[in-house]
Amino acid sequence: MLSFTSQRLVVALSVALTVSIVAFLLLHLSGDLATAIAGPEATAAQVAEVRHQFGLDRPMTLQYLDWLWRALHFDFGNSFYYRDSVTSLVAARLPVTLTLGAISLALSLVIAVPLGALAAVYSGTIVDRLALGFCVLGQAVPAFCLGLGLIIVFAVQLRWLPVSGNASWKNYVLPSIALGWYAVPAVMRLSRNGMLEVLSSDYIRTARAKGLRPSVVIVKHALRNAIIPVVALAAVQFGFMLGGSIVIEAVFNMQGLGYLAWEAIARNDFPVVQAVVLILAVIYVALTFLADVANAFLDPRIRLI
Amino acid sequence: MTAPAPTGIDAATDALRQVMLATPRRGSALLRRSLGHSGLVAGGVMLVAIVAVALAAPLIAPHDPYNQDLARRLIPPIWHAKGNWEHVLGTDKLGRDYLSRLVFGARISLLIGTLTVLISGTIGTAIGVCAGYFGGRVDAVLSYVVTTRLALPVVLVALASAALVGGSLQGVIVVLGLLLWDRFAVVTRSATQQIARTDYVAAARAIGCSTLRILLSEILPNILNALIVVATLEMAHAILLEAALSFLGLGVQPPLPSWGLMISEGKQYMFFSPWVIGIPAAALVCLVLAINLVGDGLRDVTAPENRD
Numbered sequence: 001m002l003s004f005t006s007q008r009l010v011v012a013l014s015v016a017l018t019v020s021i022v023a024f025l026l027l028h029l030s031g032d033l034a035t036a037i038a039g040p041e042a043t044a045a046q047v048a049e050v051r052h053q054f055g056l057d058r059p060m061t062l063q064y065l066d067w068l069w070r071a072l073h074f075d076f077g078n079s080f081y082y083r084d085s086v087t088s089l090v091a092a093r094l095p096v097t098l099t100l101g102a103i104s105l106a107l108s109l110v111i112a113v114p115l116g117a118l119a120a121v122y123s124g125t126i127v128d129r130l131a132l133g134f135c136v137l138g139q140a141v142p143a144f145c146l147g148l149g150l151i152i153v154f155a156v157q158l159r160w161l162p163v164s165g166n167a168s169w170k171n172y173v174l175p176s177i178a179l180g181w182y183a184v185p186a187v188m189r190l191s192r193n194g195m196l197e198v199l200s201s202d203y204i205r206t207a208r209a210k211g212l213r214p215s216v217v218i219v220k221h222a223l224r225n226a227i228i229p230v231v232a233l234a235a236v237q238f239g240f241m242l243g244g245s246i247v248i249e250a251v252f253n254m255q256g257l258g259y260l261a262w263e264a265i266a267r268n269d270f271p272v273v274q275a276v277v278l279i280l281a282v283i284y285v286a287l288t289f290l291a292d293v294a295n296a297f298l299d300p301r302i303r304l305i
Numbered sequence: 306m307t308a309p310a311p312t313g314i315d316a317a318t319d320a321l322r323q324v325m326l327a328t329p330r331r332g333s334a335l336l337r338r339s340l341g342h343s344g345l346v347a348g349g350v351m352l353v354a355i356v357a358v359a360l361a362a363p364l365i366a367p368h369d370p371y372n373q374d375l376a377r378r379l380i381p382p383i384w385h386a387k388g389n390w391e392h393v394l395g396t397d398k399l400g401r402d403y404l405s406r407l408v409f410g411a412r413i414s415l416l417i418g419t420l421t422v423l424i425s426g427t428i429g430t431a432i433g434v435c436a437g438y439f440g441g442r443v444d445a446v447l448s449y450v451v452t453t454r455l456a457l458p459v460v461l462v463a464l465a466s467a468a469l470v471g472g473s474l475q476g477v478i479v480v481l482g483l484l485l486w487d488r489f490a491v492v493t494r495s496a497t498q499q500i501a502r503t504d505y506v507a508a509a510r511a512i513g514c515s516t517l518r519i520l521l522s523e524i525l526p527n528i529l530n531a532l533i534v535v536a537t538l539e540m541a542h543a544i545l546l547e548a549a550l551s552f553l554g555l556g557v558q559p560p561l562p563s564w565g566l567m568i569s570e571g572k573q574y575m576f577f578s579p580w581v582i583g584i585p586a587a588a589l590v591c592l593v594l595a596i597n598l599v600g601d602g603l604r605d606v607t608a609p610e611n612r613d
Contacts, residue, residue, distance in 0.1 A: 018449075
């Protein structure tokens with residue numbers, strides 16, 4: 001277990017390091033930083049001054065190492081637009097996105113796991129077909145279209161929930177449905193397939209043969225084993241949701257990390273973009289690492305790989 | 306049954322196990338099975354219809370999709386009381402005929418889907434086949450590249466890169482093509498691993514075939530089924546991402562009639578004229594649904610043992 005964990009940790013750390021190089025290059029591909037910082041009216045001398053002041057005339061490797069060192073201390077420089085530190089901007093927005101992602105994930109698991117299990121138990125029947133049809137249809141509806149549709153129905157026509165913003169818990173209901181929707185088909189298929197595999201195993205036959213009630217067999221014996229792979233998928237999906245929430249936050253005008261990144265991209269505010277890319281990627285890497293370890297803990301066979 | 310694999314590339318392999326390797330079969334049997342698969346038939350009919358509409362767009366569109374007429378702004382579609390037959394699906398905020406824009410928009414979505422998949426498919430297949438065939442260090446390095454790519458938030462990186470190259474049709478295609486190869490790599494890697502172990506590959510090696518020849522004439526034709534299935538699903542993915550990028554204003558630029566852009570332009574009018582976003586959204590759903598049905602159906606008929 002220890003060697004498995006440390007091996008995964010090395011991979012996770014090196015992936016995070018590679019991603020940091022990509023994020024660093026993103027900023028430097030965006031054009032001449034000195035010109036961007038100095039502003040459009042600056043003279044050539046002022047630009048040169050800025051270039052020296054910010055250390056942009058140093059070799060690229062040195063600049064990267066310096067940036068990485070600062071990033072490790074949560075210092076991502078200053079936003080070109082806000083003239084404020086990127087760290088404080090991100091710190092103010094991150095809770096909104098994490099809350100949205102967590103609610104969305106919970107919502108999609110609550111819908112998808114029972115639906116998948118039900119489809120497996122009644123495999124081949126109308127229940128199964130309806131669940132799979134729901135999946136196929138669900139995959140075809142883009143999250144932002146669903147979000148706009150939800151706004152029209154529940155916010156504009158029925159007036160049950162607010163249209164936009166992130167002031168109260170009510171603001172999270174519609175965006176969470178739109179974002180959680182995205183993960184439902186994948187989770188449902190995986191829990192259905194896992195359940196189908198488990199239901200055909202010997203220990204389930206034994207449990208049935210010794211006369212246990214079907215509900216006990218299905219919930220206590222089958223489901224608990226069938227959802228082990230769902231743990232890993234849920235972690236990965238949470239990472240995807242944090243990245244994908246940019247579209248949902250734009251639809252609902254929620255002041256989260258995605259909205260911040262969207263505005264920053266439109267304004268060429270690349271220090272912010274770079275920080276958000278790095279933070280989301282590191283969260284994703286950490287999540288997959290934790291999922292790996294959790295999976296190996298739940299299912300000892302994995303540790304042998 | 307294999308043990309549930311850990312995350313990263315192995316988890317992706319596991320999650321994509323249904324999109325897998327198929328054994329070669331006779332053409333007629335395949336056709337018979339295809340026609341018996343209702344999802345594949347329904348998706349195929351829808352897809353052919355949409356492609357036909359896109360190809361014949363100049364013949365079908367009643368008006369010029371770029372022609373503005375500010376006197377006829379936001380005319381509702383025909384099923385609405387105030388609709389009229391001159392603009393069957395109404396007009397947008399600039400008085401452009403919505404049906405004409407919708408029909409020409411199909412061209413953009415299909416173009417982006419096809420070209421993106423050609424680029425990403427080439428990259429992903431090259432990576433996956435090399436990783437699967439050579440194994441060892443090559444596999445370790447390439448898998449690492451795939452894992453790194455999976456860690457990058459796609460929508461965000463696509464948005465930032467599209468902004469860097471300046472939002473345009475070509476820009477979106479290149480950016481998506483360079484980003485969406487991960488699934489191709491994952492699937493072709495595991496498919497190649499299975500083929501590389503077969504006797505006929507060993508035989509080809511024994512009679513002295515070059516590596517390139519083995520890859521092109523033994524491996525590639527045998528992973529083609531899996532490749533086509535991934536290609537259809539990735540095409541849907543690319544079309545959805547383009548719509549999202551254009552919706553956020555960093556994809557295809559006005560006045561092109563991209564469906565995502567039409568939704569974005571209609572957003573401010575959706576409270577009083579919901580059809581402004583409803584019509585392009587419905588078109589998008591139909592296209593993606595058709596492609597996904599075809600992809601799922603192809604997987605079922607080419608590899609029935611892997612259906613869910």
